[in-house]
Amino acid sequence: MTVRRIAAPAPPETPPEGLLDLVTAAIEAMTWLVPSDQAMVALALEYARRIDASTDEKAAGWLGPHLANALRSLGGAPAERRALGVEVPVRGKLAEIRAGRAS
Numbered sequence: 869m870t871v872r873r874i875a876a877p878a879p880p881e882t883p884p885e886g887l888l889d890l891v892t893a894a895i896e897a898m899t900w901l902v903p904s905d906q907a908m909v910a911l912a913l914e915y916a917r918r919i920d921a922s923t924d925e926k927a928a929g930w931l932g933p934h935l936a937n938a939l940r941s942l943g944g945a946p947a948e949r950r951a952l953g954v955e956v957p958v959r960g961k962l963a964e965i966r967a968g969r970a971s
Contacts, residue, residue: 891916891935894944900954905942912938 895901895909915935922928940948949955 886920887935888913888916888920891939894939895942898942898944900943900952908938908942912942 891912895912901909912935915931915938919928919931919935922931939945943949943952943954946955
């Protein structure tokens with residue numbers, strides 16, 4: 869199976885508002901997603917939409933962990949990205965020094 873990878877989009881010029889916008893931006897940055905992930909993406913977006921629309925704190929509190937689990941299953945948390953092998957390597961002086969010691 870060939871997985872097509874694309875470059876991460878540039879950050880938006882204006883910060884997103886609301887949870888749905890934040891979740892949408894996070895999903896757009898997940899360049900490793902494939903078409904078979906679309907159902908989970910739709911579920912995460914629906915959870916975010918319902919949390920934004922909710923006027924009941926209890927409903928939002930109940931949906932929050934479900935949204936977090938959906939995002940985790942898509943690789944939306946550092947541990948899951950490492951497990952998927954899609955964690956972007958850190959670049960900078962300290963990373964260069966550490967890389968030099970390892971070789």
